[in-house]
Amino acid sequence: MEFSPRMKRNQLTAHAAAVGSMVLLKNVSQTLPLRPAGAEPLPVAVFGTGQVRTVLACPEFSFYRSVNILDGLCASPLLRPDPLLAHKYRAFALNHASGAYPWRSLSMEELAGENAAAIVVISRDEDAYDPIVNNEEMALVEAVTQAFPRTVLVFNTPGYMEAAAAASLCGAVVYMGVPGQEGGAALAELLTGEAVFLGHLNQSWPRRRADFIQANQSRDIYCGYRYFDTFGTELLYDFGHGLTYGAAELAAVGVAVDGKELVVTAQVVNTGAVWPVSQVVQVYVSAPGEKLPQPKHMLVGFARTALLEPGQETQVEIRVNLSELASYSEASATFMLEAGYYDISVGFSARSTVVAGSLYLRRDMLLSPVLPLPMAPTALRTAGLPYTYPGEAEARREARSRAIRLSGWNFTKKPLRRPKAPAACRGGEGPVRLSDVKAGTASLYELVAAMDDGTLRRLVLDFGLCDGGPAGALGASADLREDWGIPPMAIAAGADGLLLEKEVRDEESGEVRQRQYVTAFPGASLLGCCWDPALVAAVGAAVGLEMREYGVDLWLAPGADVLRGPSQRHGSRCWAEDPLLCGRYSAALEAGVAKYGAAVLRSVSMEYHTTTTLRAFLEVYSRPFALAAPTAQAVLIPTERLNGQICSEDSPLSQLLRSAWGFGGMFLADDERFLHEPTRIDLEQAALRILRFALTRI
Secondary structure: OOOOHHHHHHHHHHHHHHHOOOEEEEEOOOOOOOOOOOOOOEEEEEEOHHHOOOOOOOOOOOOOOOOOHHHHHHHOOOEEEOHHHHHHHHHHHHHOOOOOOOHHHOOHHHHHHHOOEEEEEEEOOHHHOOOEOOHHHHHHHHHHHHHOOOEEEEEEOOOOOEOHHHHHHOOEEEEOOOOOOOHHHHHHHHHHOOOOOOOOOOOOEEOOOHHHHHHOOOOOOOOOHHHHOOOOOOEEEOOOOOEOOOOEEEEEEEEEEEOOEEEEEEEEEEOOOOOOEOOEEEEEEEOOOOOOOOOOOEEEEEEEOOOEOOOOEEEEEEEEEHHHHOEEEOOOOEEEEOOEEEEEEEEOOOOOEEEEEEEEEOOOEEEEEOOOOOOOOOOOOOOOOOOOOOOHHHHHHHHHHOOEEEOHHHOOOOOOOOOOOOOOOOOOOOOOOHHHHHHOOOOHHHHHHHOOHHHHHHHHHOOOOEOOOOOOOOEEOOOEHHHHOEOOOEEEOOOOOOOOOOEEEOOOOOOEEEEOOOOOOOOHHHHOOOOOHHHHHHHHHHHHHHHHHHOOOEEEOOEEEEOOOOOOOOHHHEEEOOHHHHHHHHHHHHHHHOOOOEEEEOOOOOOOEEOOOHHHHHHHHOHHHHHHHHHOOEEEEOOOEEOOEEOOOOOHHHHHHHHOOOOOOEEEEOOOOOOOOOOHHHHHHHHHHHHHHHHOOO
């Protein structure tokens, strides 16, 4: 098989994305990196069938190339996996489609005498995602760690694992996630120190899985770390946690206000002597909660430093629009800032921050009213004792003593904009084609006005339901080229890249007539650990290249849903437990794809009947969509019911997308597009949105 320039380029992007996202959770007693003392490779014993059956992408993906963990380790010049043990695992995986290797027949003492370190791999795929380290796996970890003083535990899983007991026995713990086709090679580079760990957790890891059940008893404003840190839950690893081989510190932090923006500057210095370091500076705000109960803190901004050599330092600047600190008041149906202190904390994870400053608002500030939505008011749980650290209270008092005072001119007020009733399109003289609109000799309104009702219904109601597109695509829009010059537009799915058929065969002869080699990138639940929107945009651009090559116009990208826990449907296809991260990543992916097509903004994990309160919906669950909507070219309407309401193009939620969130793209639908039988004007408005996108495709 010959690799095209695009395939080679995207392979490098997939590799960089995997390296940039994996998280070093624990590393004591210099367990990592695994580097030989002399010229010979370091001998290691690798346990767990996941080394061969490595989960690299969603179950539906068809690989043209994949690097499992064992192959990645074998290819490293710095490591030598025990050959006999590797052979046993390969043979077992070849003859058994599932199940765990009978490791009790192995002599751990003999293996420990021949190898300098051990690696234990625990794998889960999305279809069998049990987030608990089971008894057999725990027994393996215990047996290995008793024989090997140097053991690395690798989680090749869609997300969180209840692993406190197993992690406590191992010197190093790595979250590999679902890393895409280059996962084994990327892991080998990180374990040997050929690359340094950059990832930070996008989800809190409580010590007990049951804490997720407590956190998700209701869809209120307490989600993820907003719950765990407010209620003082015991965590194994906190939100934003991520280690590296070197050491970095905040040398100085400054908080200021520049007009309508909060400005946080942080001086980061590499205090180590050997390893380069790149850190993520995270900014959290604790809002007053007298009238509107609040989580302990909320992420409001972040920035990744460049790779710093030992002794090198750099300054990052994080700007936050002060109006984004507002919360929704159901009493006034308005986003508002409550009077009081807004404490600013800065650090490298949610529970490793320092109070760096404070803002003070003398009176309540009402900013932007919201159109009424059919949702119940929020009934908030009574917060428990929040997480705190020694000296935090004193640091807050000190920060408040020199707080920056805010006034009305620091905020942007937005009036309530009720959508205007659309008017019918008016036509011009003579026939109109899409190419005429492209050339500027006619308008879209004239083109739509010239269409008969049947054509409009085909364009709008049949969008995505027609045959067409490359093999494996979900479908296409109607082919209206003959009369109107409107080409069909193809839609493909794929949480880790484009889901297309790898080999397209002739129906009569059965011979392969075309091969579609698409790249498997890290899943969203791992890529979300990169804390680097530029890297996410690079993945989007790589997918866009494949869209152009195979004729895909719209890609059903990973979901913008907030990640709530391991029991969530398709949680591995969601970015993070924080809405800001979800929105930033979704917007970055859209920007990367935009040159070649569109990444469709969508929900992937709603239950069929999802119920949420109004404040929680606006502040948490819909905020990723609000952040990504202004640049989105297309949104997929969920088939699920939200608070008993059908989501449709003419629903209040769609009006919110267009009016308050500034969405100007088109809607797609798997189910009914309209709540009511669409009128001619409804169809015209939907057609205008579709054709604006179609103009970019000709």
